[in-house]
Amino acid sequence: MRAKLIVGNWKMNGSRAGNATLLADIVAGLTGVITDQAPPACAVCVPSPYLQQCEEVLSGTPIAWGAQDVSVHCFGAFTGEVCAKMLSEFDCRYVIVGHSERRAYHMESSEMVASKALAALQEGMTPIVCVGETLEEREAGQTEAVVGAQLDAVLEQLDADAVARIVVAYEPVWAIGTGRNATPEMAQAVHAHLRSRIAVRNGEAAQRIAILYGGSMKPDNAAALLAQPDIDGGLIGGAALKAQDFLGIIRAAK
Ligand code: 13P
Numbered sequence: 001m002r003a004k005l006i007v008g009n010w011k012m013n014g015s016r017a018g019n020a021t022l023l024a025d026i027v028a029g030l031t032g033v034i035t036d037q038a039p040p041a042c043a044v045c046v047p048s049p050y051l052q053q054c055e056e057v058l059s060g061t062p063i064a065w066g067a068q069d070v071s072v073h074c075f076g077a078f079t080g081e082v083c084a085k086m087l088s089e090f091d092c093r094y095v096i097v098g099h100s101e102r103r104a105y106h107m108e109s110s111e112m113v114a115s116k117a118l119a120a121l122q123e124g125m126t127p128i129v130c131v132g133e134t135l136e137e138r139e140a141g142q143t144e145a146v147v148g149a150q151l152d153a154v155l156e157q158l159d160a161d162a163v164a165r166i167v168v169a170y171e172p173v174w175a176i177g178t179g180r181n182a183t184p185e186m187a188q189a190v191h192a193h194l195r196s197r198i199a200v201r202n203g204e205a206a207q208r209i210a211i212l213y214g215g216s217m218k219p220d221n222a223a224a225l226l227a228q229p230d231i232d233g234g235l236i237g238g239a240a241l242k243a244q245d246f247l248g249i250i251r252a253a254k
Contacts, residue, residue, distance in 0.1 A: 004040040004226060004253035005167065005210045005233035008129065008240025009068060009096060014050055023057045025243035030062055032035045033251055040233070040253035043094050044240065045128075048082050053064065059091075066094030066125070069102060072115040084123035095120040098130045098150065100173045110153030117154050121162050128212070129154050131194070135174035138240060140200045143154075143172075144193045151194055155201050166204035167212060168194055169235040175215025184224045184231070191230035219248025226253050234237035 014022075023044075030042075043064035045210035046054055054065035071081035087095060097120065117127035131150040133143045146171065155163055170190050175181050182190075191211045200205035213225050214235030225231050233253060239245035 002208065002210060002232045005212060006040050006042045006236065006244055006246075006250050006253050007066075007094065007096075007169075007212065007233070008042075008044040008162075008236050009214070010044060010046045010050075010240060011068070011101070011237060012047060012049060013241055014070075016050070016053060019046070019050055019053055020057070021123075022241070022243055026063065026246055027058070027061050028248070029243055033247065033254065040250055044098050045094060051087070051092065055090050064093040065090075066092045066096070066128075066167070068096045068099065070095045070116050070119050071166050072112060072119055073120075083117040084125065086100070087120075087186060088123040088125060090196065092125050094126050094128055094167070096128045096169075098154075100130060100132050100171060100176065104173075110150050112151070113155040114154040114157040117166060118157055118162075121158070121165055126165060126167055128169050130169045130171050130214070130235070132171040132215070138172065138174065143190060147190060147194060148197050151197050155198065160202045160205070163198065163202045163214055164208060167210045168198075169212040169214050170194060171214035171235060177216070180218040181217050181218075181221050181225070182213070184228050187225060188228035191228065191250055195230055217249060219245055219252060221251040222252035 045066040045068050058065055071083045079198050097116040102108045117129055120127040131147040133146040137146045174184050194208045194211055195206050210232040212233040212235045213231050217234040217236050
């Protein structure tokens, strides 16, 4: 059975003082939650300036940390970019790549997302590869074609071993920050489709890879989503900014 994975995506939120309180509350709240033999893994993906703070506060706790993006380049004259080697210096375990906000606001293509996933893997980090359709695409019956193509573009760049080392996140664009989540059945259907696309390349990896759901996941809808056979966790936006909500989702994943 796949262990559940709950990841907070803080997006461009936080402050040193606010983070200190939020992280302390999450760590304190986890005592008593992570006690059984198959605990949900959890992590927070934070703005790069706060990685050092996460490293200081979260080392030795059950919570891992990561970044929200990575450059396709290794080093050099790329003003504003942060490369994978820099992120790995802060012991990041995860890097989100291909979030729909980056695809939409920064014109990231699926090919670029694939390069970013590779860059993260090469530095020993786990890319969380995001895919998702817009409302227009869903209404046009294109969901599987859209998310399948987004995922295939990444899988094509990876050898069979590397395929086994990614995490996938299905985030319907219309569900992000809207309070409107996919129903468990809708999400399950897409997750099963994504797993079948992975199985074409590496059947064993397809059974092991975590496929997270993201899009208005909250404590009150998390249990039903996470009960689906192909939903292995959550990528949480707004609810990751409130300790009690984030902890509520982690509890639902137990
Ligand atoms: P919300 O949970 O705020 O809808 O955000 C989801 C998301 O985009 C996580 O990456």
